[in-house]
Amino acid sequence: MQKLICSSCQKEFALADKRVVCECGGLLDLEQPLEDLKKLDLKKIFDDRLGSRELPDASGVWRYRELLFPSPDKGRPGGVISRFEGNTRLYHSEKISAEIGSDVFFKHEGENPSASFKDRGMTAAVTAGAGIGCRNFVCASTGNTSASLASYCSHAGLNGIVVIPEGKIAYGKLSQALAFGAKVLQVKGNFDAAMNLVNELGRKFDPDNPGESVYVLNSVNPFRIEGQKTIVLEILQQLNWEAPDWIVLPAGNLGNTSAFGKAISEAFELGLIKKKPRLAAVQATGANPFFKYFESGWKEFAAVEDPETIATAIKIGNPQSYLRARKAIEATDGVVLEASEDEILDAKATIDGAGIGCEPASACSLAGIRQLVKSGAIKKGQKVVGVLTGHLLKDPDATINYHLGKLDGIEAKKANQPVEIEASVDAFFAAIR
Numbered sequence: 417m418q419k420l421i422c423s424s425c426q427k428e429f430a431l432a433d434k435r436v437v438c439e440c441g442g443l444l445d446l447e448q449p450l451e452d453l454k455k456l457d458l459k460k461i462f463d464d465r466l467g468s469r470e471l472p473d474a475s476g477v478w479r480y481r482e483l484l485f486p487s488p489d490k491g492r493p494g495g496v497i498s499r500f501e502g503n504t505r506l507y508h509s510e511k512i513s514a515e516i517g518s519d520v521f522f523k524h525e526g527e528n529p530s531a532s533f534k535d536r537g538m539t540a541a542v543t544a545g546a547g548i549g550c551r552n553f554v555c556a557s558t559g560n561t562s563a564s565l566a567s568y569c570s571h572a573g574l575n576g577i578v579v580i581p582e583g584k585i586a587y588g589k590l591s592q593a594l595a596f597g598a599k600v601l602q603v604k605g606n607f608d609a610a611m612n613l614v615n616e617l618g619r620k621f622d623p624d625n626p627g628e629s630v631y632v633l634n635s636v637n638p639f640r641i642e643g644q645k646t647i648v649l650e651i652l653q654q655l656n657w658e659a660p661d662w663i664v665l666p667a668g669n670l671g672n673t674s675a676f677g678k679a680i681s682e683a684f685e686l687g688l689i690k691k692k693p694r695l696a697a698v699q700a701t702g703a704n705p706f707f708k709y710f711e712s713g714w715k716e717f718a719a720v721e722d723p724e725t726i727a728t729a730i731k732i733g734n735p736q737s738y739l740r741a742r743k744a745i746e747a748t749d750g751v752v753l754e755a756s757e758d759e760i761l762d763a764k765a766t767i768d769g770a771g772i773g774c775e776p777a778s779a780c781s782l783a784g785i786r787q788l789v790k791s792g793a794i795k796k797g798q799k800v801v802g803v804l805t806g807h808l809l810k811d812p813d814a815t816i817n818y819h820l821g822k823l824d825g826i827e828a829k830k831a832n833q834p835v836e837i838e839a840s841v842d843a844f845f846a847a848i849r
């Protein structure tokens with residue numbers, strides 16, 4: 417039987433208990449017994465589903481449903497709430513591979529329906545909530561999570577609610593949530609006040625009356641982690657179940673780091689792969705509590721007050737999932753790195769310039785790969801996958817200001833500025849030579 421275990425007090429819950437967080441406020445982890453799954457030919461099951469045009473098989477999340485909860489096979493009426501998420505491309509970049517001296521691939525999670533990896537966790541968690549009768553779904557977020565929540569709730573005819581702090585809001589980041597039709601509530605106070613409200617709504621969840629309760633979709637939700645595992649499963653399938661040597665990913669709230677560790681361990685234990693790829697989680701220097709925790713030999717975790725980085729998707733000073741993520745790094749002989757603003761933006765310009773493109777936080781993957789090559793941890797000829805978590809168009813201001821040289825303190829070595837010319841053929845050829 418699948419069960420939920422509290423990471424703080426170890427109390428266990430059945431899925432039928434309809435819990436998102438523990439009574440003590442601790443995070444719940446889904447524990448999946450793998451014994452029964454070992455009897456299945458999972459590679460063949462997953463590969464056979466690749467040709468399907470219909471849900472759930474055609475979703476890049478639900479294709480792997482034996483390793484997820486809730487599985488539509490186990491009887492959610494009406495099936496899954498899905499936008500055919502996942503199915504994102506794995507690009508082999510000749511240009512960047514030549515620079516690095518290894519085989520470098522990029523898994524582009526910005527190619528999901530709402531343009532970030534969040535859709536994978538969202539389809540799992542919204543399906544789980546709807547499956548127990550919930551109608552109201554909430555998160556505190558000004559970024560990619562709110563866009564994804566709004567999309568999935570509206571798609572399924574459910575109430576999506578986004579809680580944000582009052583005051584100065586970067587509306588560019590909120591445009592998707594507004595457009596998809598979520599109810600956006602600006603609460604008095606800062607982001608912590610918004611988050612506290614959501615946590616309180618979570619504690620007040622009434623399992624006997626889910627329709628009137630509010631289901632919390634912030635990263636504390638254990639089913640989001642389950643959905644995000646499929647990033648790794650899809651990478652492995654795209655590489656024909658030959659594990660890469662390294663998977664390098666940006667790290668903010670550490671949900672992906674946790675999910676990746678879980679997916680790698682499960683895939684290894686089930687015999688889907690013969691070796692475990694090593695994980696490298698890369699933080700921005702201005703928002704690096706997990707990096708410092710790693711550097712201290714896991715002795716001391718301390719939040720970063722007032723985190724600051726241009727990589728807004730990972731601008732998080734107090735990640736909730738740091739214990740889960742530590743497990744993932746330890747289980748994969750992994751490392752935690754930090755990248756400066758210069759390194760992030762230079763890596764972004766390189767990924768963009770390779771015709772692939774990503775939001776700033778995603779570029780931490782290449783910044784990390786470069787560091788690992790320099791330190792000798794990535795060896796010549798090894799196979800490396802960098803994960804890009806969001807689409808280039810998620811943060812157009814950062815991109816434009818880089819290329820126009822308007823970012824303070826950043827040396828924009830790869831700036832690609834527009835050139836003004838006379839409207840003549842001579843001037844045209846002079847300019848393109």
Ligand SMILES: [Zn+2]
Pocket residue numbers: 422423424425426427438439440441442
């Ligand atoms: Zn507990």
